Amino acid sequence: MQQDRYRLWPPGPRLVGGVLAAAGVAGVLTVGLAFAGGFLSPGRLTQARLIDTFESLNGVHPGFRRNHAKGVCIAGAFEANGAGTRLSSASVFRSGTTPVTGRFAVAVGRPFVPDSETEVRSLALAFHLPGGEEWRTGMNDIPVFPVRTPAGFEEQLLASRPDPATGKPDPAALKAFFGAHPEAAEAVQRIKARPFSDGFANASYNSLDAFRFVNAAGTSTPVRWSMVAKDPFVPAAPRAAPTGDDRNYLFDALAARIAKGPVRWHLMVTVGQPGDPTGDATQPWPDDREHVDVGTLVIDHIEAEGPGNCRDVNFDPLVLPSGIAPSDDPLLSARSAAYSTSFTRRAGEAKTPSEVQFPDHRSGT
Numbered sequence: 377m378q379q380d381r382y383r384l385w386p387p388g389p390r391l392v393g394g395v396l397a398a399a400g401v402a403g404v405l406t407v408g409l410a411f412a413g414g415f416l417s418p419g420r421l422t423q424a425r426l427i428d429t430f431e432s433l434n435g436v437h438p439g440f441r442r443n444h445a446k447g448v449c450i451a452g453a454f455e456a457n458g459a460g461t462r463l464s465s466a467s468v469f470r471s472g473t474t475p476v477t478g479r480f481a482v483a484v485g486r487p488f489v490p491d492s493e494t495e496v497r498s499l500a501l502a503f504h505l506p507g508g509e510e511w512r513t514g515m516n517d518i519p520v521f522p523v524r525t526p527a528g529f530e531e532q533l534l535a536s537r538p539d540p541a542t543g544k545p546d547p548a549a550l551k552a553f554f555g556a557h558p559e560a561a562e563a564v565q566r567i568k569a570r571p572f573s574d575g576f577a578n579a580s581y582n583s584l585d586a587f588r589f590v591n592a593a594g595t596s597t598p599v600r601w602s603m604v605a606k607d608p609f610v611p612a613a614p615r616a617a618p619t620g621d622d623r624n625y626l627f628d629a630l631a632a633r634i635a636k637g638p639v640r641w642h643l644m645v646t647v648g649q650p651g652d653p654t655g656d657a658t659q660p661w662p663d664d665r666e667h668v669d670v671g672t673l674v675i676d677h678i679e680a681e682g683p684g685n686c687r688d689v690n691f692d693p694l695v696l697p698s699g700i701a702p703s704d705d706p707l708l709s710a711r712s713a714a715y716s717t718s719f720t721r722r723a724g725e726a727k728t729p730s731e732v733q734f735p736d737h738r739s740g741t
């Protein structure tokens with residue numbers, strides 16, 4: 377029974393081919409959407425320019441993602457309880473189990489960064505639905521995104537660039553950025569105030585972008601979703617500079633946790649009401665919105681990035697199954713386009729092993 381759940385991991389040649397093909401399809405869709413959004417118009421910000429900006433800030437690390445560069449591959453399953461079917465016709469929400477592969481990462485563009493220098497963690501997932509459908513989602517452990525638009529994101533990256541003289545961002549550049557983007561100043565306050573857990577396993581991860589769930593009757597509902605940790609929250613302790621052995625303490629702790637037994641998250645869907653912003657990821661929705669627990673994510677396998685596993689997947693947020701649709705959030709098409717460019721560049725480059733290496737950890741073995 378357990379073995380069945382892992383037929384997708386490690387993926388065979390068919391799955392790898394499928395994943396690459398899907399990435400290609402996503403790329404084509406992405407370009408269409410990007411055109412529709414004006415993202416590729418001459419004189420405007422392009423996905424290539426955004427990825428160039430990441431490279432100019434972090435250096436080029438061949439073979440690695442241009443952001444969220446340090447990560448590990450995971451696998452497990454999603455156990456749906458059926459409660460999501462009233463909102464979405466996607467088969468993943470029908471009572472039953474869907475195989476899942478994914479990736480935990482830190483949101484930095486340098487693949488050899490010590491974990492102690494990172495502040496945002498991410499969980500990316502691909503739900504492998506029957507009939508070859510997939511739902512890919514990338515979530516961060518912050519409550520809102522700091523910027524509303526791709527142009528704002530580029531401005532934030534440039535304003536946060538460390539000054540070579542001080543090693544810190546230029547305060548004047550930051551002040552100018554936040555002056556021009558009061559929504560970002562407010563969002564950063566929310567991000568800084570969030571409870572910050574001591575590891576990947578007891579962190580909760582949020583879609584931040586809004587989407588639309590469409591049910592069997594054709595009713596479309598604005599939603600956001602979160603993976604809410606079942607492991608008890610333990611606040612992160614302040615950390616000293618890494619000594620060498622503990623550069624990967626977050627990833628090592630995750631592997632040790634999974635070796636002890638499966639790690640679980642509740643998939644909570646937040647149901648938007650008319651007037652809730654769907655095109656602005658800097659804005660939280662009111663706390664009293666309905667939260668529907670639609671099932672449990674169970675992760676019980678972890679392995680280092682390598683050929684054919686999550687290393688070679690593009691967790692494009694617009695790879696969606698029937699029953700889940702994009703919202704009007706301008707970040708979505710920009711993400712899709714930028715991830716495609718990052719994926720295309722890294723796919724064509726020689727690979728260096730990830731900093732994070734450990735023996736195969738599968739719970740119960």
Ligand code: HEM
Nearest residue numbers: 441443444479498500514515516526529710714715718719
């Ligand atoms: C315009 C805004 C954004 C840009 C330009 C951007 C850029 C990137 C890039 C270049 C990557 C690496 C992609 C790859 O090579 O596979 C990435 C990864 C990621 N981003 Fe974004 N991002 C944006 C907004 C967001 C938002 C709003 C979220 C919300 C949760 C997010 C979550 C993630 C996650 C979870 C990953 C890691 C996926 C993985 O593990 O493969 N990003 N981002």
